[in-house]
Amino acid sequence: MADIKASIPGGTGLPEGQTTGYYGELARAYVPPQTYSRAWSPAEGLMKGTVFPELYRPYEPGMRP
Amino acid sequence: MDQRRRELLRIMELEFAAIDLNLFLDTHPDDQRALADFNAVAQELQRAKTAYESRYGPVLNYGQSTSQGTWRWVEDPWPWEITFNR
Numbered sequence: 001m002a003d004i005k006a007s008i009p010g011g012t013g014l015p016e017g018q019t020t021g022y023y024g025e026l027a028r029a030y031v032p033p034q035t036y037s038r039a040w041s042p043a044e045g046l047m048k049g050t051v052f053p054e055l056y057r058p059y060e061p062g063m064r065p
Numbered sequence: 066m067d068q069r070r071r072e073l074l075r076i077m078e079l080e081f082a083a084i085d086l087n088l089f090l091d092t093h094p095d096d097q098r099a100l101a102d103f104n105a106v107a108q109e110l111q112r113a114k115t116a117y118e119s120r121y122g123p124v125l126n127y128g129q130s131t132s133q134g135t136w137r138w139v140e141d142p143w144p145w146e147i148t149f150n151r
Contacts, residue, residue, distance in 0.1 A: 046081045
């Protein structure tokens with residue numbers, strides 16, 4: 001097996017000599033709470049895929065991330 | 066679009082709004098504005114379904130209305146046979 005320690009930037013948090021087990025924190029997800037503002041009409045919501053304007057993230061043709 | 070499709074589309078729109086507000090309320094059960102909007106949508110949805118069923122037949126196989134005379138659930142058209150060219 002390849003050396004895990006060498007492949008993780010910032011180290012693994014593992015004791016010296018240990019190569020498996022808990023690797024330490026690689027990432028943490030955070031989602032802010034949604035606040036209700038207003039809802040689109042049912043007709044507009046069905047076409048857009050959500051009734052919440054704050055959640056609307058349309059993909060446009062040719063759009064790059 | 067004919068009258069029947071217009072009414073069916075309205076039910077779809079209201080169903081979508083109801084479930085979207087449903088999902089928000091799952092995590093925000095005390096949000097009074099969202100609750101009021103949900104209740105308004107739910108009421109209009111109930112009216113739309115009742116009106117549609119009185120004219121065209123059931124939108125659900127059970128849990129919504131009774132079937133008089135014959136078993137109307139199996140009448141054409143099936144949901145996948147209805148198109149919405151606008």
